[in-house]
Amino acid sequence: MWLIISWWAAILATVAYIYSKNPKTYRLDWLCLMFWGLAVMVLVDHVLGFIIESGEFIEISVEGTLIGIMMLTPILVVWEISALISKRRTSSSESLVER
Amino acid sequence: MACFLMPMAVAVLISLFRKKIPNILMINILNLLLWGGVFGLAIEHIAHGEIVPYPPFLTAGLEYVISEMIIIGIPMTMSVAGIWMFIVLTINGPLDKFFKLSKSSMTSVSSIQK
Numbered sequence: 246m247w248l249i250i251s252w253w254a255a256i257l258a259t260v261a262y263i264y265s266k267n268p269k270t271y272r273l274d275w276l277c278l279m280f281w282g283l284a285v286m287v288l289v290d291h292v293l294g295f296i297i298e299s300g301e302f303i304e305i306s307v308e309g310t311l312i313g314i315m316m317l318t319p320i321l322v323v324w325e326i327s328a329l330i331s332k333r334r335t336s337s338s339e340s341l342v343e344r
Numbered sequence: 345m346a347c348f349l350m351p352m353a354v355a356v357l358i359s360l361f362r363k364k365i366p367n368i369l370m371i372n373i374l375n376l377l378l379w380g381g382v383f384g385l386a387i388e389h390i391a392h393g394e395i396v397p398y399p400p401f402l403t404a405g406l407e408y409v410i411s412e413m414i415i416i417g418i419p420m421t422m423s424v425a426g427i428w429m430f431i432v433l434t435i436n437g438p439l440d441k442f443f444k445l446s447k448s449s450m451t452s453v454s455s456i457q458k
Binding site: 278286289 | 383384387388
């Protein structure tokens with residue numbers, strides 16, 4: 246289930262990046278790349294796990310859904326911190342230009 | 345068990361030596377791809393009880409850890425590196441004439457220093 250969640254997160258972040266007016270201000274490029282890195286790694290993990298151990302490729306369960314959401318949390322935290330720092334730097338450079 | 349340790353090791357090395365890597369390689373992209381996967385997989389391993397916050401930190405035996413790092417960690421790292429290489433070749437390299445992404449504003453990634 247976390248495979249589906251990680252890929253949806255990557256796709257939604259990419260859509261947000263494409264349609265955002267100023268994606269660099271909010272570090273949406275960082276968010277996209279981190280989510281895609283996660284999506285690819287989870288896909289490789291699932292494929293190799295399916296090949297080696299068989300079983301279900303995608304397991305639909307509440308536990309899997311919760312783990313999938315939890316996996317996004319550290320990426321979102323890192324992104325938010327970097328976006329806040331980037332926004333603060335943009336604001337301070339704009340105020341310096343105005344003076 | 346510890347498949348993410350291999351990409352994490354590569355991500356740490358890149359983070360330490362990224363200033364020595366030429367800008368044309370756009371190493372920030374590989375760094376972000378790796379760290380995103382590492383953060384997520386670390387949480388997944390903690391949720392499954394495969395990683396604990398006290399020594400020896402890994403609940404599985406060393407033979408399982410090493411075999412998983414080799415069997416899953418290396419293909420994982422190579423897949424991400426392959427995507428990074430494709431992006432670099434598409435933007436800066438011979439594939440640019442096909443995709444023309446270098447003219448797009450989507451290709452530059454905010455630097456960590458900025």
